[in-house]
Amino acid sequence: MGPSTFIKRFLPKSLLGRSLLIIVSPLVLLQLVSALIFYEGHWDTVTLRLARGVAGDIAYVINLMRQYPAPEDREHLFDLAAGSMSIIPGLKEGTVLPNEGSPPSGLTEEMLARALKEHVGLPFRIDTDSVERYVIIDVQLPEGVLEVITPRKRLFSSTSYVFVMWTVGTSLILLGVATIFMRNQVKPIRRLATAADNFGKGREVTAFKPEGAVEVRQAATAFMAMRDRIQRQISQRTDMLTGVSHDLRTPLTRMKLQLAFMRGTDGAAELEADVADMERMLEGYLAFARGEGGEQPQPTNLAELLEEATAQAQRKGGVIDLHTEGELTVPVRPNAFKRCVTNLIDNAIRYASHVSVRAGRRGDAIEITVDDDGPGIPPEKREEVFKPFFRLEESRNPVTGGIGLGLTIARDIVRGHGGDLLLGDSPSGGLRAKLRVPI
Numbered sequence: 001m002g003p004s005t006f007i008k009r010f011l012p013k014s015l016l017g018r019s020l021l022i023i024v025s026p027l028v029l030l031q032l033v034s035a036l037i038f039y040e041g042h043w044d045t046v047t048l049r050l051a052r053g054v055a056g057d058i059a060y061v062i063n064l065m066r067q068y069p070a071p072e073d074r075e076h077l078f079d080l081a082a083g084s085m086s087i088i089p090g091l092k093e094g095t096v097l098p099n100e101g102s103p104p105s106g107l108t109e110e111m112l113a114r115a116l117k118e119h120v121g122l123p124f125r126i127d128t129d130s131v132e133r134y135v136i137i138d139v140q141l142p143e144g145v146l147e148v149i150t151p152r153k154r155l156f157s158s159t160s161y162v163f164v165m166w167t168v169g170t171s172l173i174l175l176g177v178a179t180i181f182m183r184n185q186v187k188p189i190r191r192l193a194t195a196a197d198n199f200g201k202g203r204e205v206t207a208f209k210p211e212g213a214v215e216v217r218q219a220a221t222a223f224m225a226m227r228d229r230i231q232r233q234i235s236q237r238t239d240m241l242t243g244v245s246h247d248l249r250t251p252l253t254r255m256k257l258q259l260a261f262m263r264g265t266d267g268a269a270e271l272e273a274d275v276a277d278m279e280r281m282l283e284g285y286l287a288f289a290r291g292e293g294g295e296q297p298q299p300t301n302l303a304e305l306l307e308e309a310t311a312q313a314q315r316k317g318g319v320i321d322l323h324t325e326g327e328l329t330v331p332v333r334p335n336a337f338k339r340c341v342t343n344l345i346d347n348a349i350r351y352a353s354h355v356s357v358r359a360g361r362r363g364d365a366i367e368i369t370v371d372d373d374g375p376g377i378p379p380e381k382r383e384e385v386f387k388p389f390f391r392l393e394e395s396r397n398p399v400t401g402g403i404g405l406g407l408t409i410a411r412d413i414v415r416g417h418g419g420d421l422l423l424g425d426s427p428s429g430g431l432r433a434k435l436r437v438p439i
């Protein structure tokens with residue numbers, strides 16, 4: 001697996017996902033960079049300045065204590081500091097700071113330690129945890145430990161958090177808006193895909209109109225034009241077929257009449273058989289062409305349809321067992337589809353003695369198999385039998401076979417539904433016809 005396929009596995013597959021990624025990744029990058037710069041520069045500076053303010057105040061108090069060592073002066077001094085500098089000093093005389101001190105954790109403590117070193121220059125200990133919303137700074141003086149309590153606010157700049165919250169918040173809103181807009185852009189593409197898919201399955205696509213961005217509209221319009229062209233071609237083909245078959249019927253009838261007068265002469269019987277043959281072919285073509293037109297797909301229960309088809313074949317004397325599983329309702333042209341199945345079953349009862357029909361869902365398609373125990377069709381002939389009027393047994397004898405349109409029509413119908421018809425070996429020794437229609 002190459003690196004590109006590796007990356008592709010983690011990239012979103014849908015257009016919506018991809019376009020959101022295109023919008024979001026520069027946004028996140030921009031915010032990361034700006035936040036990093038902000039943290040690196042601005043936040044450090046602000047925190048250090050705040051820490052220096054506190055450290056400077058403490059240094060000032062210590063200096064004044066040195067200058068006015070009398071205890072009543074000290075009391076006064078501490079009161080003044082509490083009142084105007086919002087630091088509350090207190091002296092614990094004769095005590096000594098414990099030796100072990102934990103290293104500063106976090107930016108605020110680090111900066112405060114740095115500022116205390118610069119301004120006070122005496123051993124100290126910072127305690128940010130024991131009192132909520134306050135920081136306790138102990139400084140070792142010769143006469144004892146000076147404990148200074150100061151509000152966290154004096155040391156802590158909350159604007160940084162506000163800034164981060166704002167950027168994250170606004171980008172989330174932006175992402176939401178982008179998702180809504182992108183989804184609306186993707187919708188017409190999805191609709192176009194569904195319409196094309198339905199058309200491929202021979203279903204109606206009337207309620208489809210081009211919408212969305214210009215390019216999507218163009219694609220939709222092109223698709224509609226293509227659909228119309230294909231439909232025109234199909235109807236042209238069937239119209240021509242019907243026309244030719246129809247027109248040929250009249251001269252054939254005339255020939256039949258004339259042959260009736262020539263009965264008994266040399267070769268007249270063969271000619272009559274040929275004419276009868278041609279007539280059957282024409283009828284076949286006409287039936288084929290007629291089946292194409294007009295019928296609209298509608299939700300059809302294939303289990304019921306198969307039951308009717310097998311019942312009809314059983315009345316004709318076929319030995320058939322039918323097995324269907326699950327819900328088999330799909331939009332198909334019911335008459336055409338029934339003809340397709342009937343053609344397969346008719347073949348099986350004509351060329352074999354036991355027939356088994358099975359139907360069920362396989363993934364996103366319905367699969368119908370018709371198995372028989374007859375002679376089967378050799379693999380190299382399995383494409384040819386789909387050609388019109390092709391029979392394995394080449395005599396045109398109606399006893400040993402039909403006119404050779406059954407499989408042609410069957411495959412045509414299945415393909416018109418977006419499916420396919422394949423021939424193979426049946427486990428019971430004969431031919432297996434496998435038919436798949438997409439759901």
Ligand SMILES: Nc1ncnc2c1ncn2[C@@H]1O[C@H](COP(=O)(O)OP(=O)(O)OP(=O)(O)O)[C@@H](O)[C@H]1O
Binds near residue numbers: 372375376402430431
């Ligand atoms: N189940 C089968 N077992 C063996 N051979 C078959 C089977 N089905 C079809 N064939 C062969 O394929 C040929 C073509 O079949 P197709 O159904 O197209 O025509 P047909 O059955 O001869 O005529 P019809 O138009 O009346 O169906 C048949 O003539 C036959 O030789």
Ligand SMILES: [Mg+2]
Binds near residue numbers: 343346347402405406
């Ligand atoms: Mg047949």
